[in-house]
Amino acid sequence: MHVNHDRQVVPCYIMRGGTSKGLYFLASDLPAEPALRDPLLLSLMGSPDDRQIDGLGGGHPLTSKVAIVSKSTRADADVDYLFLQVMVDKAQVSDAQNCGNILAGVGPFAIEQGLVAAKDNYTDVRIHMLNTGSNAVTRVQTPQGKVTYTGEAKIDGVPGASAPILIDFLDIAGSSCGSLFPSGNSQDLINDIAVTCIDNGMPVVLLKAGDFGLLGHESPAELESDQSLKEKIEAIRLQAGELMNLGDVSKKTVPKMTLISKPLHGGLLNTRSFIPHRVHDAIGVLGSVSVATACVLKGTVVHDLLQQNFADGSVEIVVEHPTGQFNVEMEVSGSANINHFTIHRAALLRTARLLMRGEAMVN
Numbered sequence: 028m029h030v031n032h033d034r035q036v037v038p039c040y041i042m043r044g045g046t047s048k049g050l051y052f053l054a055s056d057l058p059a060e061p062a063l064r065d066p067l068l069l070s071l072m073g074s075p076d077d078r079q080i081d082g083l084g085g086g087h088p089l090t091s092k093v094a095i096v097s098k099s100t101r102a103d104a105d106v107d108y109l110f111l112q113v114m115v116d117k118a119q120v121s122d123a124q125n126c127g128n129i130l131a132g133v134g135p136f137a138i139e140q141g142l143v144a145a146k147d148n149y150t151d152v153r154i155h156m157l158n159t160g161s162n163a164v165t166r167v168q169t170p171q172g173k174v175t176y177t178g179e180a181k182i183d184g185v186p187g188a189s190a191p192i193l194i195d196f197l198d199i200a201g202s203s204c205g206s207l208f209p210s211g212n213s214q215d216l217i218n219d220i221a222v223t224c225i226d227n228g229m230p231v232v233l234l235k236a237g238d239f240g241l242l243g244h245e246s247p248a249e250l251e252s253d254q255s256l257k258e259k260i261e262a263i264r265l266q267a268g269e270l271m272n273l274g275d276v277s278k279k280t281v282p283k284m285t286l287i288s289k290p291l292h293g294g295l296l297n298t299r300s301f302i303p304h305r306v307h308d309a310i311g312v313l314g315s316v317s318v319a320t321a322c323v324l325k326g327t328v329v330h331d332l333l334q335q336n337f338a339d340g341s342v343e344i345v346v347e348h349p350t351g352q353f354n355v356e357m358e359v360s361g362s363a364n365i366n367h368f369t370i371h372r373a374a375l376l377r378t379a380r381l382l383m384r385g386e387a388m389v390n
Contacts, residue, residue, distance in 0.1 A: 035389035045128030046184040049092030104155035127312025131377035134165035159202035183351020184309035189378035199228035213326030229313035230282035243288020247306035294345035319344035319355035
């Protein structure tokens with residue numbers, strides 16, 4: 028942060044990553060101490076305010092996100108990435124989760140900023156995710172050694188087409204909760220509702236929509252307007268947080284709560300995700316990986332719903348959400364036994380776009 032024409036300013040990129048949008052910073056441009064950094068980010072975003080009218084946020088959790096990137100000292104990574112969720116209506120900043128959508132923009136940002144040298148055709152960027160200590164590799168299109176955002180790849184929830192960004196997640200099982208099934212069970216009963224608590228990159232609680240008298244294809248607006256439903260789901264979430272080794276989650280953004288139902292449009296299953304209090308217009312990247320994992324493992328509430336078995340090896344799971352679907356490619360073994368289950372890789376396609384770069388004014 029520095030002074031420019033008698034104003035405090037912070038160099039900043041605004042990028043769309045997947046179906047999210049956020050502010051991207053070099054770590055060296057922000058205070059390292061959260062006590063100084065977080066108030067600054069709240070000011071830049073315009074929180075707390077439902078509209079975030081006096082800041083750069085978009086008035087929704089999906090557009091109130093931050094990526095902080097630095098060159099990594101690790102042998103297995105090129106850059107370190109810290110994700111921060113800036114609350115819209117509260118003066119809170121959370122580092123309790125990863126964000127796989129914002130992750131999609133980290134590779135291009137790192138190359139644009141000179142943290143990673145671009146190669147011809149494409150550049151693989153090895154990213155260490157500081158929130159959970161796990162790694163991912165993103166493949167960024169760099170024809171003639173420059174990042175391009177133009178291409179033919181399309182993802183549901185984003186209009187138009189962009190250059191593809193391929194993401195491979197490595198060793199993410201239990202990255203937030205300590206194990207894939209942090210409660211020790213493939214199913215638990217909370218408030219007389221059968222749930223599966225799972226963490227393959229994102230702590231998620233899976234619940235059958237039918238157990239709440241829902242069809243599963245309700246719109247996010249319909250679900251958000253149902254106060255009784257929200258109270259029931261939040262009561263389960265608070266108890267699930269304890270079971271998942273997350274402690275008191277009343278002020279945390281995890282676990283996510285995902286309602287599951289039979290597919291509507293040819294996918295494997297349909298979802299509606301509370302993140303945790305607003306309903307996602309799509310589904311989070313890492314959330315979709317956790318959901319897909321539950322699909323292939325016997326004993327989960329998803330497996331009970333679908334009654335479909337998967338052979339070991341490479342499988343593609345198509346997860347439906349309110350604005351389309353999400354394809355997750357997985358390579359697994361031991362799916363019939365949760366004690367010997369191994370996820371060898373989880374990969375998916377995202378896109379990103381640089382929207383603006385410049386200086387953010389500090390209030």
